[in-house]
Amino acid sequence: MNRPIDIIIPVYRGLKDVQDCLNSVYEAKQQTPYELIVIDDSSPEPEVSAYLKEEAKKGLFTLLINEVNLGFVATVNRGMQLHEDRDVLLLNSDTIVANDWLDRIYAAAYADERIGTVTPFSNNATICSYPTFCQDNQLPSNTSLAHLDTLFASSNRGQAVDIPTGVGFCMYITRGCLEEVGYFDVDTFGKGYGEENDFCQRAIKAGWKNRFALDTFVQHTGNVSFGDEHNELKHGALGKLVKRHPHYERDVHLHIAEDPAKSARVAVWLASLLHSEQPIVVHVTHNRGGGTLRFVEELSKDIKQAAYSLMLMPSTQKPGYLVLTPVRVSNEGLTPQESEYSLYFEAQNQQRLLLSILKQLPLGAFHFHHMLGLPDWLMDVPKQLDLPWFIALHDFYFACDSISLTDRDDKFKGQSTEAVLLESGAALDDTPDRQQWRQRFTTLLDGATRCFAPSRDAACRLQYYFPKANIVTQYHQQARHFSSEFYPSPIQAKQENDTLNVIVVGALSRIKGADLLEKTALLCKQNNINVDFELIGYGYRDLITKGRSNLHVHGRYQESELLSLLESRKAEGKADLVWFTALWPETYSYTLSSAIEAKLPVLAPNVGAFSERLYGRPQSWIIPWTWTAEEAAELLNGISKEGSEFSQLDDLKSTIEPAKQDFAYQSNYMPLCKKPAIRPIAPQKLANWLQKTHPLLDGKPTFKQALRTHLLNTLYYLRSTPILRPIARCIPQQLQRRVKDRLSK
Structure with a gap:
């Protein structure tokens, strides 16, 4: 040239x-x-x-x-x-x-x-x-x-x-x-x-x-x-393009649907695993999302300057398979995402294949978050690869098949947090079945470099069952919610015709207090107690609501919406207090974090993480988890009449101090991991790796994805036909974008 x-x-x-x-x-x-x-x-x-x-x-x-x-x-x-x-x-x-x-x-x-x-x-x-x-x-x-x-x-x-x-x-x-x-x-x-x-x-x-x-x-x-004006410019340009080139949008979408560059993207991702410039941490977890997945994402962010994070979990798209995939969280809520960057292994028949793939990666550690839905042989993989492993104790699954330490009747019969901490843990009815259950996980916990419990309460209860395990208390979210910046204002006494607005949050089962909430709302209705309840979430059954009780059920919500929902209720004068109705020892509670961030007063039980997380926080009270609906209604009636000055509240302050935090994931986690050598790129080795891993990719769209693509293709085709084109122009661009975005998700 x-x-x-x-x-x-x-x-x-x-x-x-x-x-x-x-x-x-x-x-x-x-x-x-x-x-x-x-x-x-x-x-x-x-x-x-x-x-x-x-x-x-x-x-x-x-x-x-x-x-x-x-x-x-x-x-x-x-x-x-x-x-x-x-x-x-x-x-x-x-x-x-x-x-x-x-x-x-x-x-x-x-x-x-x-x-x-x-x-x-x-x-x-x-x-x-x-x-x-x-x-x-x-x-x-x-x-x-x-x-x-x-x-x-x-x-x-x-x-x-x-x-x-x-x-x-x-x-x-x-x-x-x-x-x-x-x-x-x-x-x-x-x-x-x-x-x-x-x-x-x-x-x-x-x-x-x-x-x-x-x-x-x-x-x-x-x-x-262009800065902040780019969205307006883009939308205006699209209208001009479609007018000049009627098939432009259809052609672009057909390209997106066919995605001819997908294999190239996947090849680079596979190559980036083999030749990662950072050690890789494999997070072993279930596929049910929620707080466990939220923590996996938080931890991955905390260590992302030093490590690349993968999840190993049961596949949601291919039953009977395990999936190795990057840590991702969807925009619609905390649900595991299996994308094009996912390797699939038959859980029962491809143990050796998974092991051979992992052996070739520059792994730093395994981090077990859960074993629900996973085969037991996974617990031996770190040892076979000569790697350290950690355990995050999100619930009581390793100690009890009910996960929540409840019995066969969904009832918790243990002790309060204060009693547990004084007595260094307490056993429930310890049946042979439960002893055998724990035996499955004893080697895993005992051999872990560290087992991270998100509260003193959880650490103490689990240490009782696994006395040789190195269990430490490490609060999620960097313990930021102990800060005074989240302190709420006092509750004011209500006038005669005003009501105390109590918010309850979550998908309430029996052990999360659905029945207790319903009974309390019924009592307040029957006794003309000016306390209204809103459940932001839903119950395990249809709860008796407005008309017959003082309860309104909001329904399902996205995890990302919760804080804004609480803040909007507060701004509208519809949230005076958040009540946690749990009847079992919750290990952390991200829902409590949202209530704290919304700067709302809190009422919580004296079992689980609540006592230590609310220690020293104004306008926060701890009540016995064994309280009846009558006792709860009486307390809320007093708060309604006298606000934060209600004398009974003086005796309901937490006495459980939080654990000191001398460990930070950002700085102290990676030194505990193995530091693998960075591997130079060898063309033949890379080619062999790509040839071996490509068959493990799924690559097939789900039925829902295929249906959305078909609908979107049909809409673009109809929109570009001469007969319907004038009609399409009459539909507001904003509405068209909403439909397109909805179908494109």
């Missing part, structure tokens, strides 16, 4: 981004000749303009300056017109490149005739995004940019697929395509968004191809120039 490529970088703002971008281009070593063209689009930040002028004096790039702000479209058009015999590569000023990135993009551009544009992978590039398709992503914690780009090059060398549109953060355009198709449409797309999509659609109509280079990765911050 004789002529250089013009790398065009339009700059508007963001000094640090610009510096990082330019430095990365300087440092990346290329065989392909290029000239760097930087255009200052009348930056509003003087330090940006000054930096560019100083750098240009060094002869590092050609600097063009717009005397007035032209916007992205006109600015890149100016750059593309500078040398009309050269190919161009448009590069956003908030990108970072690595290695021989340009050589690979250039090779993709000339791998075939009539290739007009080429776009690489990025973390923030819609249909070219990694690791999560069509979403903005952070770089994976176990791979630096240079290492990640090397994995793309090693796993997908020379591979590319067609796409309906390139993505403008980093888009190569051949001069032949430019000459035939023309430049970006400034008149239609103004300062930006949609211009490259329009160009690519015009290119397709002219017989050119838009290619997606699967062997190159460029980091992209995103939205530096």
Whole structure:
């Protein structure tokens, strides 16, 4: 190649981004000749303009300056017109490149005739995004940019697929395509968004191809120039695109449904496991989500600067299989997510295969969170791999098959927290079956480097059953809720016609107090006690509600909504107190965390984690867990009449001090793990690894996913037909987006 490529970088703002971008281009070593063209689009930040002028004096790039702000479209058009015999590569000023990135993009551009544009992978590039398709992503914690780009090059060398549109953060355009198709449409797309999509659609109509280079990765911050206005610009541009190219949305969605780059993404993920720059921690857990999954995610975040986290759990999509998958939490609640990055193993027949796969990974430790639904042989895996392991004691599953220390009649017959701490634990009716149950897990707990209990109460009860285990109290959420910043205001006495509004939260079973709540609400109704109850959640059966009692049931809620629900109730004057009705020793209670964060007064039982978590907190009271509905109604009646000044409350303060915390997951966890050696990338070894692991991927959409894709395809087809197109235009864009987003989830 004789002529250089013009790398065009339009700059508007963001000094640090610009510096990082330019430095990365300087440092990346290329065989392909290029000239760097930087255009200052009348930056509003003087330090940006000054930096560019100083750098240009060094002869590092050609600097063009717009005397007035032209916007992205006109600015890149100016750059593309500078040398009309050269190919161009448009590069956003908030990108970072690595290695021989340009050589690979250039090779993709000339791998075939009539290739007009080429776009690489990025973390923030819609249909070219990694690791999560069509979403903005952070770089994976176990791979630096240079290492990640090397994995793309090693796993997908020379591979590319067609796409309906390139993505403008980093888009190569051949001069032949430019000459035939023309430049970006400034008149239609103004300062930006949609211009490259329009160009690519015009290119397709002219017989050119838009290619997606699967062997190159460029980091992209995103939205530096437009800031908060980008959503409005994007929605406006979409309307213009659809008007000009009626099949654009359908073509894009068909591409998304077919997802031809999926195998390339998966190959890189598999390669990143084998060649992780961080040790990998495997979290063994159940698949029921809830507080256990929430903690897995929290711990993974705490250690993400030093470790990459995988979950090993029973598959929710393939019964009888185990799944090894990255730690993920859905946006709709705490439910385990099995994505394209999931390896499946038959639980009963592929023990050796799982072990052989794990042996090849740079593992640092195993962390057992639960064994519910998992085969017992998993407990021996860390020992076979010569790895340390930890245990998180989320409930009492290891001590009792009922999980909650309740008997066959769903009743807890143990002691209060105070009694347990004084007597160093207390046994329930210890049947031979329960002794045999515990024996299954004794070796696991006794051999663990540490067993983390989220409360003193839980630690003491479990230490009684496993006296040789190294059990320590380590509060979830970094014990942040002991802070005075979450202290509530006093409850005011109610006027004659006002009510005390009591909130109860959760999916209430018998042992979580559903019957106690119902009886108390009935008593308040029968005795004209001005106390109203709202259950944010639901009961294990239909509870007697308004009309016959003082109870309203809100129904199911998403975990992510709880804090805002409590705060809104408080702001509306509909939440004076949160009452925890548990009749068993809860080990932590994330629900309590939400009540504390909402700065609401709390009433809780003297069993489980409540006493120590509420120690010293104003407007928080501990009552005997054995209290009847009559006793609860009497107390709440007193609070309603006298507020926080009710004399009976003076004797209901917690006396259980929390455990001191001298361990932090962020700093103290990884030193307890094994530090495996970082492995150099050997092409043949990587190829063997990919060949071995690819068959373990599921790759098939669920029935629900397939149905949504079919419905979305049908809608796009109908929307693009000449007869229905005018009708579609009458439907508000916001409503159309809602339907599309709903079906796309």
